Amino acid sequence: DAKTTQPPSMDCAEGRAANLPCNHSTISGNEYVYWYRQIHSQGPQYIIHGLKNNETNEMASLIITEDRKSSTLILPHATLRDTAVYYCIVRVLRDDKIIFGKGTRLHILP
Amino acid sequence: DAGVTQSPTHLIKTRGQQVTLRCSPKSGHDTVSWYQQALGQGPQFIFQYYEEEERQRGNFPDRFSGHQFPNYSSELNVNALLLGDSALYLCASSLLSGRTFSETQYFGPGTRLLVL
Numbered sequence A: 001d002a003k004t005t006q007p008p009s010m011d012c013a014e015g016r017a018a019n020l021p022c023n024h025s026t027i028s029g030n031e032y033v034y035w036y037r038q039i040h041s042q043g044p045q046y047i048i049h050g051l052k053n054n055e056t057n058e059m060a061s062l063i064i065t066e067d068r069k070s071s072t073l074i075l076p077h078a079t080l081r082d083t084a085v086y087y088c089i090v091r092v093l094r095d096d097k098i099i100f101g102k103g104t105r106l107h108i109l110p
Numbered sequence B: 001d002a003g004v005t006q007s008p009t010h011l012i013k014t015r016g017q018q019v020t021l022r023c024s025p026k027s028g029h030d031t032v033s034w035y036q037q038a039l040g041q042g043p044q045f046i047f048q049y050y051e052e053e054e055r056q057r058g059n060f061p062d063r064f065s066g067h068q069f070p071n072y073s074s075e076l077n078v079n080a081l082l083l084g085d086s087a088l089y090l091c092a093s094s095l096l097s098g099r100t101f102s103e104t105q106y107f108g109p110g111t112r113l114l115v116l
Helices: none
Strands: A009-013 A018-023 A030-036 A045-050 A061-064 A070-077 A084-092 A106-110 B003-009 B010-013 B020-024 B031-037 B046-048 B053-057 B064-068 B074-078 B087-095 B101-107 B111-116
Touching: A009 A018, A018 A030, A018 A106, A030 A061, A045 A061, A045 B101, A061 B046, A070 A084, A106 B046, A106 B111, B003 B087, B010 B020, B020 B064, B020 B087, B020 B111, B074 B087
Parallel strands: A009 A106, B010 B111
Antiparallel strands: A018 A070, A030 A045, A030 A084, A061 A070, A084 A106, B003 B020, B020 B074, B031 B046, B031 B087, B046 B053, B064 B074, B087 B101, B087 B111
């Protein structure tokens, strides 16, 4: 079973920041937080991952709370192309598999 | 930089047939994982191949088997197809060897299998 809880859907206006929350209250000390997204009928796309520090790349920022029990993925300026299902995952490095939950369906509104 | 490629993109089979799906990993990667994604669900882990051996397996029957070749490409075979095997089959690659290993899995576009 997935170790994360995400809202099933969210809306965001185009051009605004999209903030996607994720709860992972049972996360272990050696588990990383990963985010993927899946645009309709395509393969999941890696976005970002982190252990305890906040991370930023060209796609998004990842904010992890100090107790590591929750995190937020931030898309700074959402566009219509960001409409997708976003998956928050926790996993140990060198673990073979990714366990996907149901994810959050993000709708970007024009 | 070549990403993960999969073939074919779409496939239609009938119950009881056998199917082979193919995956080429991202350049520089040595590990291939396979996932099944039913409509409306998240992907489910089938198995992972590293050094031409099955490293770990998810909760799938023995009808699902795989192979990894010396060039790191991989095949997924499904025997005795059932209607419930209709799904998007995803391949993901990563790098486990060496000091600069990168266990982030990068996914291909998938093969959509329809079993009639």
